[in-house]
Amino acid sequence: MIQQAKSARAPESTLEEVKYLRQLIEKATPVRVKLAGGEEVTGVIEYYDHSFIRITRKGAPNLFIFKHDINYVVELP
Secondary structure, three states: OOOOOOOOOOOOOOOHHHHHHHHHHHHOOEEEEEEOOOOEEEEEEEEEOOOEEEEEOOOOOOEEEEHHHEEEEEEOO
16 A cells, blocks of 8 residues: 655744744843844844834834844844
8 A cells, every 4th residue: 555645844833933032032132133124223122922023222212023024133243
């Protein structure tokens, strides 16, 4: 009897995003966030949920940024 191969589908979530964001928050790591429109903001991530992150910035208002508007997040030295 020949078994058909099951379709390999990537999981919806690996929880790596959650681990990474928690690490950034715990260590108060400064980050640069590149937005879909090309704008960049820097600060420290203080909160996140499934829809957005909160960036706290020195000398500027705090921001809530929807995750779907983020191209990438990079740690700053």
